[in-house]
Amino acid sequence: MNDIYAEAWKAVEAAGRTPRADGTSPASIRPLFAADPKRFERYSFSADNLLLDISKTSIDEGAMAALLNLARAAKVEEWRSGLSEGALVNATERRRALHMALRAPSGSTTGAGGAAVQAEIQATFARMHAFTQAVHGGAIRGATGERFTHVLNIGIGGSDLGPVMATRALINPASPMVALHLGNVDGHGWRALLATMDPKRTLVLVSSKTFTTQETMANARLVKGWLAETLGEAGAASHMAALSTNLVACAEFGIPSERVFPFGDYVGGRFSLWSAIGLSLALALGWDTFQRMLAGARAMDLHFLKAPLEKNLPVLLALVEVWHVNALGYSRRAVLPYDERLRRLPAHLQQLEMESLGKRVTLEGAPVGRATGPVVFGEPGTSAQHSFMQLVHQGTEPVPVDFILIARPDHPWAENHRILLANGLAQAEGLLSGKDEATVRAEMEKAGADAATIERLLPHRIFPGDRPSTSILLPRLDPFSFGQLIALYEHKVATLGALWGINPFDQWGVELGKQLAGPLLKELELGEPATGAHDSSTEGLLRELLRLRDEG
Numbered sequence: 344m345n346d347i348y349a350e351a352w353k354a355v356e357a358a359g360r361t362p363r364a365d366g367t368s369p370a371s372i373r374p375l376f377a378a379d380p381k382r383f384e385r386y387s388f389s390a391d392n393l394l395l396d397i398s399k400t401s402i403d404e405g406a407m408a409a410l411l412n413l414a415r416a417a418k419v420e421e422w423r424s425g426l427s428e429g430a431l432v433n434a435t436e437r438r439r440a441l442h443m444a445l446r447a448p449s450g451s452t453t454g455a456g457g458a459a460v461q462a463e464i465q466a467t468f469a470r471m472h473a474f475t476q477a478v479h480g481g482a483i484r485g486a487t488g489e490r491f492t493h494v495l496n497i498g499i500g501g502s503d504l505g506p507v508m509a510t511r512a513l514i515n516p517a518s519p520m521v522a523l524h525l526g527n528v529d530g531h532g533w534r535a536l537l538a539t540m541d542p543k544r545t546l547v548l549v550s551s552k553t554f555t556t557q558e559t560m561a562n563a564r565l566v567k568g569w570l571a572e573t574l575g576e577a578g579a580a581s582h583m584a585a586l587s588t589n590l591v592a593c594a595e596f597g598i599p600s601e602r603v604f605p606f607g608d609y610v611g612g613r614f615s616l617w618s619a620i621g622l623s624l625a626l627a628l629g630w631d632t633f634q635r636m637l638a639g640a641r642a643m644d645l646h647f648l649k650a651p652l653e654k655n656l657p658v659l660l661a662l663v664e665v666w667h668v669n670a671l672g673y674s675r676r677a678v679l680p681y682d683e684r685l686r687r688l689p690a691h692l693q694q695l696e697m698e699s700l701g702k703r704v705t706l707e708g709a710p711v712g713r714a715t716g717p718v719v720f721g722e723p724g725t726s727a728q729h730s731f732m733q734l735v736h737q738g739t740e741p742v743p744v745d746f747i748l749i750a751r752p753d754h755p756w757a758e759n760h761r762i763l764l765a766n767g768l769a770q771a772e773g774l775l776s777g778k779d780e781a782t783v784r785a786e787m788e789k790a791g792a793d794a795a796t797i798e799r800l801l802p803h804r805i806f807p808g809d810r811p812s813t814s815i816l817l818p819r820l821d822p823f824s825f826g827q828l829i830a831l832y833e834h835k836v837a838t839l840g841a842l843w844g845i846n847p848f849d850q851w852g853v854e855l856g857k858q859l860a861g862p863l864l865k866e867l868e869l870g871e872p873a874t875g876a877h878d879s880s881t882e883g884l885l886r887e888l889l890r891l892r893d894e895g
């Protein structure tokens with residue numbers, strides 16, 4: 344760690360501990376609004392039509408200066424150029440992270456990953472486009488001659504969450520195909536899906552970067568068998584395609600090369616919905632929608648690569664996170680999209696952020712020495728208000744919230760939309776303003792409560808306020824703005840990798856469970872735990888599961 348970087352961190356951490364010149368706490372927000380009528384103008388930023396408001400955080404001029412200084416000391420500008428130019432930013436796996444190249448239009452050079460990468464990407468896109476057209480036009484049909492009406496994406500993690508989220512967000516009622524998703528290995532999910540599909544009209548995409556993921560391969564075998572029951576082996580094969588980097592494994596599984604849509608190992612799983620992994624989107628939403636989504640992400644890429652740090656939306660979001668996590672010690676963050684179509688966004692962000700930033704050592708392998716990625720959770724508003732927002736308003740530790748608000752709905756029920764937006768704004772306003780003792784007392788007196796009741800209920804009815812949130816505003820939720828939004832979070836994550844000095848592109852943490860599942864699977868097959876192979880709890884639970892299973 345060099346001195347400038349260490350000093351920059353000290354300054355940020357000190358800013359979170361030291362009272363401001365006027366004596367107010369560095370965690371307080373209300374005094375900043377009171378002192379500056381232009382706070383919203385000063386602390387809201389935009390890229391194209393996407394607006395980011397960070398004014399409802401406790402970042403003041405001094406804190407912002409310290410944070411921007413940290414961004415410079417952590418060499419965020421060099422890092423973002425390295426990312427876009429194909430440096431080995433994923434050092435532990437010796438890989439590039441070229442998801443931006445997927446969004447670069449053919450012929451462009453900025454963030455395009457170089458000519459060889461572009462040639463590969465554009466060749467796959469051309470094949471995906473032709474395939475989509477042939478399926479939609481009926482040139483490619485099922486084994487019995489029927490047109491495909493359903494596309495089933497089998498995948499998990501990054502090979503599932505992005506496509507599911509985008510399918511729900513951009514659903515097009517006029518779409519020629521319905522997208523279905525099989526992620527979890529739990530057969531109950533498969534049973535629920537079965538009722539909705541006809542094998543003669545279902546096209547199956549096996550979506551797996553590695554093509555070795557246990558759950559996906561088990562599901563792929565299951566679905567292949569289901570197709571074969573009606574269509575025979577050869578018929579089943581003609582209903583399948585693969586989206587993967589592992590061409591050998593695809594061939595071994597019986598998927599011919601013309602049905603394999605590849606992508607490079609420079610695309611991380613949680614950044615892969617823009618690649619061949621997005622084929623279900625092209626099929627279910629249309630090629631143009633897929634392209635508009637890429638264009639929206641591209642617009643955010645260019646903003647990220649070119650905007651100065653102090654006006655750069657992903658960088659600012661990352662700095663807000665550092666402020667909350669490291670300066671103020673907040674270990675959680677909630678995401679509330681006020682749009683039902685974005686209901687799978689929190690799940691996607693959980694993988695994107697927690698798999699990327701749940702790291703305890705630096706790129707060099709030393710302990711980070713400070714907190715890294717917070718716990719991320721969320722639900723669409725207003726539903727979230729009726730579940731976990733109690734804790735956000737009155738729990739012991741402030742939980743910063745991302746509010747996502749969409750100005751114009753794509754439905755005709757104006758009153759519902761007004762209620763939705765009013766609630767989104769009110770939550771953020773209430774978190775900031777809170778409700779003090781005097782106000783609660785006056786309200787209760789006005790409502791005719793007696794003195795004893797007021798004293799008893801007063802502490803319960805006070806809201807501390809000064810609880811931070813950021814708001815993201817989009818004019819509409821369309822493929823372009825959706826692309827911008829997702830790329831905004833992707834670049835925020837990459838920037839946090841640089842700020843914390845960790846690798847946001849690997850995920851060794853998921854390996855241990857995979858390794859341990861192997862022997863346990865064998866023991867479940869044999870019906871007998873291997874004595875002494877596990878801790879007593881694991882062995883005891885296994886014995887009990889076997890007993891209950893075999894009794895039934």
Ligand SMILES: O=P(O)(O)OC[C@H]1O[C@H](O)[C@H](O)[C@@H](O)[C@@H]1O
Pocket residue numbers: 498499500501502550551552553554555556559612613698850853
């Ligand atoms: O696409 P696959 O190779 O099947 O991987 C699916 C997922 O599983 C892994 O365990 C990783 O944690 C994820 O990053 C990945 O997206």
